[in-house]
Protein backbone atom coordinates (compact mmCIF):
# COMPACT_ATOMS: atom_id res chain seq x y z
CA UNK A 1 0.00 0.00 0.00
CA UNK A 2 1.45 3.40 -0.87
CA UNK A 3 2.06 5.97 1.82
CA UNK A 4 -0.55 8.67 2.38
CA UNK A 5 0.77 11.79 4.13
CA UNK A 6 -1.16 12.98 7.19
CA UNK A 7 -2.57 15.92 5.23
CA UNK A 8 -4.36 13.63 2.80
CA UNK A 9 -5.69 11.03 5.16
CA UNK A 10 -9.45 10.92 5.30
CA UNK A 11 -10.83 11.00 8.79
CA UNK A 12 -14.22 10.53 10.31
CA UNK A 13 -13.34 13.11 12.92
CA UNK A 14 -16.35 14.53 14.69
CA UNK A 15 -16.39 18.28 14.64
CA UNK A 16 -17.77 20.14 17.60
CA UNK A 17 -17.70 23.62 19.01
CA UNK A 18 -17.22 23.70 22.74
CA UNK A 19 -16.69 26.34 25.34
CA UNK A 20 -14.94 24.29 27.97
CA UNK A 21 -12.11 21.85 27.74
CA UNK A 22 -10.56 19.28 29.98
CA UNK A 23 -6.87 19.00 30.60
CA UNK A 24 -7.22 15.51 32.06
CA UNK A 25 -4.46 13.26 30.83
CA UNK A 26 -5.57 10.45 28.57
CA UNK A 27 -4.60 6.94 29.50
CA UNK A 28 -1.85 5.33 27.51
CA UNK A 29 -3.14 4.15 24.13
CA UNK A 30 -1.80 2.39 21.11
CA UNK A 31 -1.19 4.12 17.82
CA UNK A 32 -4.24 2.35 16.43
CA UNK A 33 -6.41 4.29 18.81
CA UNK A 34 -5.06 7.56 17.61
CA UNK A 35 -7.78 8.55 15.22
CA UNK A 36 -10.40 7.87 17.86
CA UNK A 37 -8.46 9.97 20.33
CA UNK A 38 -8.14 12.82 17.89
CA UNK A 39 -11.80 12.83 17.21
CA UNK A 40 -12.88 12.75 20.81
CA UNK A 41 -10.52 15.60 21.65
CA UNK A 42 -11.24 17.74 18.68
CA UNK A 43 -12.54 21.16 19.53
CA UNK A 44 -12.45 22.37 16.02
CA UNK A 45 -15.39 23.80 14.27
CA UNK A 46 -14.52 23.12 10.71
CA UNK A 47 -17.43 25.04 9.34
CA UNK A 48 -15.57 26.94 6.67
CA UNK A 49 -18.55 29.09 5.86
CA UNK A 50 -18.31 30.65 9.28
CA UNK A 51 -14.70 31.54 8.67
CA UNK A 52 -12.95 28.69 10.44
CA UNK A 53 -12.36 27.26 13.83
CA UNK A 54 -13.48 28.50 17.21
CA UNK A 55 -11.49 27.62 20.28
CA UNK A 56 -11.88 27.43 23.95
CA UNK A 57 -9.45 28.75 26.50
CA UNK A 58 -7.94 26.17 28.81
CA UNK A 59 -7.73 28.58 31.69
CA UNK A 60 -10.93 30.55 31.49
CA UNK A 61 -14.51 29.73 30.71
CA UNK A 62 -15.87 33.25 30.30
CA UNK A 63 -16.81 34.14 26.77
CA UNK A 64 -14.51 37.15 26.55
CA UNK A 65 -11.42 35.02 26.96
CA UNK A 66 -12.24 32.53 24.23
CA UNK A 67 -9.94 32.53 21.30
CA UNK A 68 -11.35 32.78 17.92
CA UNK A 69 -9.44 32.38 14.74
CA UNK A 70 -12.12 34.54 13.21
CA UNK A 71 -10.33 37.50 14.80
CA UNK A 72 -8.46 40.10 12.78
CA UNK A 73 -11.30 40.30 10.31
CA UNK A 74 -10.48 36.87 9.00
CA UNK A 75 -14.01 35.70 9.61
CA UNK A 76 -15.27 37.40 6.51
CA UNK A 77 -12.52 36.03 4.31
CA UNK A 78 -12.21 32.45 3.15
CA UNK A 79 -8.78 31.20 4.05
CA UNK A 80 -6.97 29.02 1.53
CA UNK A 81 -6.53 25.35 2.33
CA UNK A 82 -3.05 24.09 3.03
CA UNK A 83 -1.25 22.38 0.21
CA UNK A 84 0.55 19.05 0.42
CA UNK A 85 3.97 19.75 -1.07
CA UNK A 86 4.99 17.33 -3.75
CA UNK A 87 8.48 16.16 -2.95
CA UNK A 88 10.73 13.40 -4.08
CA UNK A 89 14.44 12.93 -3.57
CA UNK A 90 17.01 12.35 -6.31
CA UNK A 91 16.84 9.22 -8.47
CA UNK A 92 19.98 8.02 -6.75
CA UNK A 93 18.13 7.98 -3.41
CA UNK A 94 15.01 6.45 -4.93
CA UNK A 95 17.17 3.64 -6.26
CA UNK A 96 18.73 2.75 -2.89
CA UNK A 97 18.41 -0.94 -2.05
CA UNK A 98 17.32 -2.02 1.47
CA UNK A 99 20.83 -3.25 2.32
CA UNK A 100 22.30 0.13 1.33
CA UNK A 101 19.74 1.91 3.55
CA UNK A 102 20.64 -0.38 6.42
CA UNK A 103 24.34 0.29 5.91
CA UNK A 104 23.79 4.09 5.99
CA UNK A 105 21.66 3.85 9.16
CA UNK A 106 24.32 1.78 10.84
CA UNK A 107 27.09 4.17 9.83
CA UNK A 108 25.12 7.26 10.95
CA UNK A 109 24.14 5.63 14.25
CA UNK A 110 20.45 5.95 13.33
CA UNK A 111 17.74 3.90 14.93
CA UNK A 112 14.64 4.22 12.73
CA UNK A 113 11.27 2.57 13.32
CA UNK A 114 7.64 2.82 12.24
CA UNK A 115 4.47 1.24 13.60
CA UNK A 116 3.59 -2.11 11.98
CA UNK A 117 0.61 -0.69 10.08
CA UNK A 118 2.45 2.19 8.42
CA UNK A 119 4.64 2.49 5.35
CA UNK A 120 8.39 2.12 5.74
CA UNK A 121 10.46 5.19 6.56
CA UNK A 122 11.95 7.24 3.74
CA UNK A 123 15.62 6.43 3.12
CA UNK A 124 18.24 8.55 4.90
CA UNK A 125 19.93 11.06 2.59
CA UNK A 126 23.58 11.88 3.02
CA UNK A 127 23.79 14.97 0.83
CA UNK A 128 21.70 18.15 0.71
CA UNK A 129 21.78 18.02 -3.09
CA UNK A 130 20.02 14.62 -3.10
CA UNK A 131 17.24 16.15 -0.99
CA UNK A 132 16.10 18.21 -4.01
CA UNK A 133 15.37 21.35 -2.02
CA UNK A 134 14.17 24.75 -3.25
CA UNK A 135 17.15 26.51 -4.94
CA UNK A 136 16.99 29.47 -2.51
CA UNK A 137 17.18 27.15 0.48
CA UNK A 138 20.12 25.34 -1.10
CA UNK A 139 21.86 28.66 -1.53
CA UNK A 140 21.28 29.57 2.12
CA UNK A 141 22.48 26.16 3.34
CA UNK A 142 25.64 26.82 1.38
CA UNK A 143 25.97 30.36 2.78
CA UNK A 144 25.53 28.93 6.27
CA UNK A 145 28.54 26.72 5.69
CA UNK A 146 26.77 23.37 5.95
CA UNK A 147 28.15 20.90 3.44
CA UNK A 148 26.92 17.53 4.75
CA UNK A 149 23.81 16.70 6.77
CA UNK A 150 24.34 15.46 10.33
CA UNK A 151 22.81 12.09 11.23
CA UNK A 152 19.52 13.52 12.48
CA UNK A 153 19.31 15.77 9.43
CA UNK A 154 20.02 12.86 7.06
CA UNK A 155 17.01 10.93 8.38
CA UNK A 156 14.62 13.54 9.80
CA UNK A 157 14.69 15.80 6.74
CA UNK A 158 13.44 13.15 4.27
CA UNK A 159 10.76 12.16 6.79
CA UNK A 160 9.58 15.75 7.16
CA UNK A 161 9.90 16.56 3.45
CA UNK A 162 7.76 13.55 2.57
CA UNK A 163 4.96 14.94 4.74
CA UNK A 164 5.14 12.38 7.52
CA UNK A 165 4.98 12.95 11.25
CA UNK A 166 8.22 12.50 13.15
CA UNK A 167 9.14 11.51 16.66
CA UNK A 168 12.79 12.46 17.01
CA UNK A 169 14.91 11.50 19.94
CA UNK A 170 18.01 13.59 19.52
CA UNK A 171 20.37 15.09 22.00
CA UNK A 172 21.10 18.76 22.12
CA UNK A 173 23.84 19.66 19.66
CA UNK A 174 22.92 16.95 17.15
CA UNK A 175 21.84 19.51 14.54
CA UNK A 176 18.09 19.12 14.87
CA UNK A 177 17.32 22.82 14.35
CA UNK A 178 18.19 22.59 10.67
CA UNK A 179 16.56 19.14 10.53
CA UNK A 180 13.17 20.74 11.10
CA UNK A 181 13.80 24.33 9.94
CA UNK A 182 14.71 23.45 6.36
CA UNK A 183 11.71 21.16 5.63
CA UNK A 184 9.49 23.70 7.41
CA UNK A 185 10.58 26.50 5.07
CA UNK A 186 10.16 24.21 2.05
CA UNK A 187 6.65 23.35 3.31
CA UNK A 188 5.73 27.03 3.69
CA UNK A 189 6.90 27.81 0.16
CA UNK A 190 4.31 25.39 -1.21
CA UNK A 191 1.44 27.17 0.58
CA UNK A 192 -0.67 30.05 -0.78
CA UNK A 193 1.05 33.26 0.37
CA UNK A 194 0.27 34.76 3.76
CA UNK A 195 -1.88 37.91 3.72
CA UNK A 196 -2.19 40.66 6.30
CA UNK A 197 -4.08 39.35 9.34
CA UNK A 198 -3.32 35.84 8.20
CA UNK A 199 -0.92 33.03 9.04
CA UNK A 200 1.27 31.68 10.40
CA UNK A 201 1.78 28.63 8.22
CA UNK A 202 4.19 26.95 10.61
CA UNK A 203 4.71 27.02 14.37
CA UNK A 204 7.71 25.99 16.46
CA UNK A 205 7.19 25.70 20.21
CA UNK A 206 10.32 25.66 22.36
CA UNK A 207 10.80 25.69 26.15
CA UNK A 208 12.90 28.83 26.68
CA UNK A 209 13.24 32.29 25.19
CA UNK A 210 16.91 31.74 24.41
CA UNK A 211 16.28 28.52 22.55
CA UNK A 212 13.39 30.10 20.64
CA UNK A 213 15.63 33.01 19.66
CA UNK A 214 18.34 30.63 18.51
CA UNK A 215 15.82 28.68 16.42
CA UNK A 216 14.39 31.83 14.84
CA UNK A 217 17.91 32.92 13.91
CA UNK A 218 18.44 29.61 12.11
CA UNK A 219 15.07 29.84 10.34
CA UNK A 220 16.04 33.33 9.18
CA UNK A 221 19.42 32.07 7.99
CA UNK A 222 17.88 29.30 5.88
CA UNK A 223 15.29 31.67 4.40
CA UNK A 224 17.60 34.66 3.92
CA UNK A 225 17.42 34.51 0.11
CA UNK A 226 13.64 34.41 0.11
CA UNK A 227 12.60 38.04 -0.06
CA UNK A 228 9.08 37.89 1.28
CA UNK A 229 9.56 35.12 3.85
CA UNK A 230 8.69 36.42 7.32
CA UNK A 231 9.31 34.93 10.74
CA UNK A 232 8.28 36.16 14.18
CA UNK A 233 9.61 35.38 17.60
CA UNK A 234 7.01 35.25 20.34
CA UNK A 235 8.50 34.90 23.80
CA UNK A 236 7.83 36.26 27.26
CA UNK A 237 9.84 39.15 28.64
CA UNK A 238 9.76 41.11 25.38
CA UNK A 239 7.48 43.84 24.16
CA UNK A 240 4.06 42.28 23.50
CA UNK A 241 2.77 45.16 21.37
CA UNK A 242 5.67 44.88 18.93
CA UNK A 243 4.95 41.17 18.63
CA UNK A 244 1.27 41.98 18.17
CA UNK A 245 1.80 44.21 15.16
CA UNK A 246 4.26 41.79 13.63
CA UNK A 247 1.80 38.92 14.01
CA UNK A 248 -1.10 40.95 12.69
CA UNK A 249 0.90 41.91 9.61
CA UNK A 250 1.05 38.19 8.78
CA UNK A 251 4.08 35.93 9.08
CA UNK A 252 5.05 32.58 7.59
CA UNK A 253 6.67 31.09 10.69
CA UNK A 254 6.22 31.74 14.40
CA UNK A 255 8.82 30.50 16.86
CA UNK A 256 7.37 30.75 20.35
CA UNK A 257 7.40 29.73 23.95
CA UNK A 258 4.01 28.17 24.75
CA UNK A 259 2.83 30.66 27.40
CA UNK A 260 3.33 33.77 25.32
CA UNK A 261 1.88 32.13 22.21
CA UNK A 262 -1.32 31.32 24.10
CA UNK A 263 -1.45 34.96 25.29
CA UNK A 264 -1.43 36.10 21.67
CA UNK A 265 -4.10 33.59 20.69
CA UNK A 266 -6.30 34.78 23.52
CA UNK A 267 -5.76 38.39 22.46
CA UNK A 268 -6.62 37.31 18.91
CA UNK A 269 -3.36 38.62 17.53
CA UNK A 270 -2.79 35.41 15.65
CA UNK A 271 -4.60 32.21 14.88
CA UNK A 272 -4.02 28.52 14.34
CA UNK A 273 -6.17 28.28 11.24
CA UNK A 274 -3.48 28.23 8.59
CA UNK A 275 -0.89 26.29 10.54
CA UNK A 276 -0.10 23.05 8.74
CA UNK A 277 3.40 22.37 10.09
CA UNK A 278 4.13 22.15 13.81
CA UNK A 279 7.37 21.48 15.65
CA UNK A 280 7.55 20.70 19.35
CA UNK A 281 11.22 21.15 20.19
CA UNK A 282 12.65 19.79 23.43
CA UNK A 283 9.21 18.50 24.31
CA UNK A 284 10.45 16.78 27.47
CA UNK A 285 11.77 20.10 28.70
CA UNK A 286 8.49 21.84 27.92
CA UNK A 287 6.62 19.27 30.00
CA UNK A 288 9.15 19.63 32.85
CA UNK A 289 8.45 23.34 32.81
CA UNK A 290 4.70 22.81 33.11
CA UNK A 291 3.73 23.70 29.54
CA UNK A 292 1.69 20.56 28.92
CA UNK A 293 -1.76 22.27 29.11
CA UNK A 294 -0.64 24.95 26.64
CA UNK A 295 0.81 22.38 24.23
CA UNK A 296 -2.34 20.28 24.37
CA UNK A 297 -4.50 23.33 23.85
CA UNK A 298 -2.61 24.26 20.71
CA UNK A 299 -2.44 20.71 19.36
CA UNK A 300 -6.09 19.91 19.75
CA UNK A 301 -7.22 23.13 18.11
CA UNK A 302 -5.08 22.83 15.00
CA UNK A 303 -6.82 22.26 11.72
CA UNK A 304 -7.04 18.65 10.66
CA UNK A 305 -4.51 18.96 7.86
CA UNK A 306 -1.22 19.38 9.62
CA UNK A 307 2.11 17.67 10.01
CA UNK A 308 3.83 17.39 13.40
CA UNK A 309 7.46 16.90 14.33
CA UNK A 310 8.17 16.22 17.99
CA UNK A 311 11.74 16.28 19.29
CA UNK A 312 12.74 15.19 22.74
CA UNK A 313 16.07 14.30 24.31
CA UNK A 314 14.37 11.73 26.52
CA UNK A 315 11.25 9.59 26.07
CA UNK A 316 9.40 9.50 29.39
CA UNK A 317 5.87 8.12 29.50
CA UNK A 318 4.34 11.61 29.21
CA UNK A 319 6.10 12.20 25.90
CA UNK A 320 4.97 8.83 24.58
CA UNK A 321 1.39 9.71 25.53
CA UNK A 322 1.67 13.08 23.81
CA UNK A 323 3.07 11.40 20.70
CA UNK A 324 0.37 8.74 20.65
CA UNK A 325 -2.28 11.38 20.92
CA UNK A 326 -1.05 13.98 18.48
CA UNK A 327 1.22 12.27 15.96
CA UNK A 328 -0.15 10.21 13.09
CA UNK A 329 1.82 7.06 12.36
CA UNK A 330 5.10 8.83 13.06
CA UNK A 331 8.50 7.70 11.92
CA UNK A 332 10.62 7.37 15.05
CA UNK A 333 14.22 8.44 14.69
CA UNK A 334 16.75 8.06 17.44
CA UNK A 335 20.26 9.38 17.14
CA UNK A 336 23.24 10.19 19.32
CA UNK A 337 25.35 13.32 19.22
CA UNK A 338 27.22 14.30 16.08
CA UNK A 339 30.49 13.45 17.78
CA UNK A 340 31.03 11.65 21.02
CA UNK A 341 31.68 14.13 23.83
CA UNK A 342 34.18 11.74 25.35
CA UNK A 343 36.40 12.01 22.27
CA UNK A 344 37.79 15.41 23.22
CA UNK A 345 36.33 16.09 26.65
CA UNK A 346 37.81 15.15 30.00
CA UNK A 347 35.23 14.60 32.69
CA UNK A 348 36.03 14.61 36.41
CA UNK A 349 33.81 14.15 39.43
CA UNK A 350 34.72 15.69 42.76
CA UNK A 351 32.68 14.99 45.87
CA UNK A 352 32.39 18.15 47.96
CA UNK A 353 30.13 18.79 50.99
CA UNK A 354 27.28 21.17 50.15
CA UNK A 355 28.60 23.96 52.40
CA UNK A 356 32.04 23.91 50.76
CA UNK A 357 30.98 23.86 47.12
CA UNK A 358 31.19 27.60 46.45
CA UNK A 359 34.60 27.90 48.13
CA UNK A 360 35.92 24.97 46.11
CA UNK A 361 34.62 26.54 42.90
CA UNK A 362 36.24 29.88 43.76
CA UNK A 363 39.54 28.16 44.52
CA UNK A 364 39.46 26.28 41.20
CA UNK A 365 38.65 29.34 39.11
CA UNK A 366 41.09 31.66 40.91
CA UNK A 367 43.78 29.02 40.31
CA UNK A 368 42.81 28.92 36.62
CA UNK A 369 43.00 32.74 36.47
CA UNK A 370 46.54 32.75 37.85
CA UNK A 371 47.51 29.95 35.44
CA UNK A 372 46.45 31.96 32.38
CA UNK A 373 47.81 35.24 33.74
CA UNK A 374 50.96 36.13 31.91
CA UNK A 375 50.29 33.68 29.05
CA UNK A 376 48.58 36.44 27.06
CA UNK A 377 45.49 34.23 26.71
CA UNK A 378 42.09 35.29 28.01
CA UNK A 379 40.39 33.37 30.80
CA UNK A 380 38.87 30.28 29.14
CA UNK A 381 35.10 30.42 28.64
CA UNK A 382 33.47 28.60 31.55
CA UNK A 383 29.86 27.72 32.30
CA UNK A 384 28.83 26.92 35.86
CA UNK A 385 25.46 25.18 36.16
CA UNK A 386 23.51 25.59 39.38
CA UNK A 387 20.07 24.44 40.33
CA UNK A 388 18.38 27.54 41.76
CA UNK A 389 18.14 31.21 40.79
CA UNK A 390 19.24 32.51 44.21
CA UNK A 391 22.31 30.30 44.19
CA UNK A 392 23.01 31.47 40.65
CA UNK A 393 23.19 35.11 41.80
CA UNK A 394 25.19 34.25 44.94
CA UNK A 395 27.82 32.30 43.01
CA UNK A 396 28.17 34.98 40.30
CA UNK A 397 28.57 37.68 42.96
CA UNK A 398 31.18 35.62 44.82
CA UNK A 399 33.18 35.18 41.60
CA UNK A 400 33.00 38.89 40.77
CA UNK A 401 34.20 39.65 44.33
CA UNK A 402 37.30 37.58 43.51
CA UNK A 403 37.99 39.80 40.51
CA UNK A 404 36.68 37.33 37.93
CA UNK A 405 34.38 38.34 35.05
CA UNK A 406 31.20 36.43 35.82
CA UNK A 407 27.52 36.93 35.10
CA UNK A 408 24.33 35.15 36.17
CA UNK A 409 21.78 33.80 33.68
CA UNK A 410 18.45 32.58 35.00
CA UNK A 411 14.71 32.93 34.42
CA UNK A 412 14.36 35.64 37.09
CA UNK A 413 16.36 38.18 35.09
CA UNK A 414 14.77 40.42 32.51
CA UNK A 415 14.97 39.53 28.85
CA UNK A 416 17.37 42.42 28.21
CA UNK A 417 19.64 41.27 31.04
CA UNK A 418 19.59 37.70 29.76
CA UNK A 419 20.36 38.74 26.22
CA UNK A 420 23.20 41.00 27.39
CA UNK A 421 24.64 38.22 29.58
CA UNK A 422 24.68 35.78 26.67
CA UNK A 423 26.04 38.34 24.23
CA UNK A 424 28.92 39.25 26.56
CA UNK A 425 29.68 35.58 27.16
CA UNK A 426 29.65 34.76 23.43
CA UNK A 427 32.00 37.71 22.79
CA UNK A 428 34.24 36.65 25.67
CA UNK A 429 33.84 39.99 27.51
CA UNK A 430 32.48 37.94 30.39
CA UNK A 431 34.36 34.68 30.71
CA UNK A 432 32.23 32.88 33.30
CA UNK A 433 28.51 32.26 32.86
CA UNK A 434 26.71 31.04 35.96
CA UNK A 435 23.42 29.61 34.78
CA UNK A 436 20.43 27.60 35.79
CA UNK A 437 19.78 24.64 33.55
CA UNK A 438 16.30 25.94 32.69
CA UNK A 439 17.66 29.19 31.30
CA UNK A 440 20.51 27.80 29.31
CA UNK A 441 19.86 24.24 28.21
CA UNK A 442 20.29 23.74 24.50
CA UNK A 443 22.22 26.94 23.93
CA UNK A 444 24.91 26.77 21.34
CA UNK A 445 28.04 28.69 22.36
CA UNK A 446 31.26 27.80 20.65
CA UNK A 447 34.66 27.77 22.32
CA UNK A 448 33.54 26.79 25.84
CA UNK A 449 36.51 25.24 27.67
CA UNK A 450 35.04 24.25 31.04
CA UNK A 451 31.56 23.19 32.16
CA UNK A 452 31.08 22.83 35.89
CA UNK A 453 27.95 21.26 37.34
CA UNK A 454 27.96 22.71 40.83
CA UNK A 455 24.70 20.96 41.56
CA UNK A 456 24.12 17.58 39.96
CA UNK A 457 21.86 17.92 36.94
CA UNK A 458 18.43 16.38 37.42
CA UNK A 459 17.88 13.77 34.73
Ligand SMILES: Nc1ncnc2c1ncn2[C@@H]1O[C@H](COP(=O)(O)OP(=O)(O)OP(=O)(O)O)[C@@H](O)[C@H]1O
Nearest residue numbers: 146148149150172173174175176177178442443444
Ligand atom coordinates in the same frame (compact mmCIF):
# COMPACT_ATOMS: atom_id res chain seq x y z
N1 LIG B 1 25.02 20.00 8.69
C1 LIG B 1 25.78 20.71 9.50
N2 LIG B 1 27.03 21.02 9.14
C2 LIG B 1 27.83 21.75 9.96
N3 LIG B 1 27.46 22.22 11.18
C3 LIG B 1 26.21 21.93 11.58
C4 LIG B 1 25.31 21.17 10.77
N4 LIG B 1 24.13 21.08 11.45
C5 LIG B 1 24.29 21.73 12.60
N5 LIG B 1 25.54 22.24 12.69
C6 LIG B 1 26.09 23.02 13.81
O1 LIG B 1 26.12 22.17 14.96
C7 LIG B 1 25.80 22.91 16.13
C8 LIG B 1 24.61 22.26 16.81
O2 LIG B 1 23.48 22.37 15.98
P1 LIG B 1 22.06 22.77 16.55
O3 LIG B 1 22.14 23.93 17.45
O4 LIG B 1 21.15 22.82 15.39
O5 LIG B 1 21.80 21.48 17.39
P2 LIG B 1 20.47 21.09 18.08
O6 LIG B 1 20.43 19.63 18.08
O7 LIG B 1 19.35 21.84 17.51
O8 LIG B 1 20.76 21.57 19.54
P3 LIG B 1 19.92 22.51 20.45
O9 LIG B 1 19.28 21.57 21.42
O10 LIG B 1 20.98 23.36 21.00
O11 LIG B 1 18.93 23.27 19.66
C9 LIG B 1 25.51 24.33 15.67
O12 LIG B 1 26.68 25.09 15.84
C10 LIG B 1 25.19 24.19 14.21
O13 LIG B 1 25.49 25.35 13.46
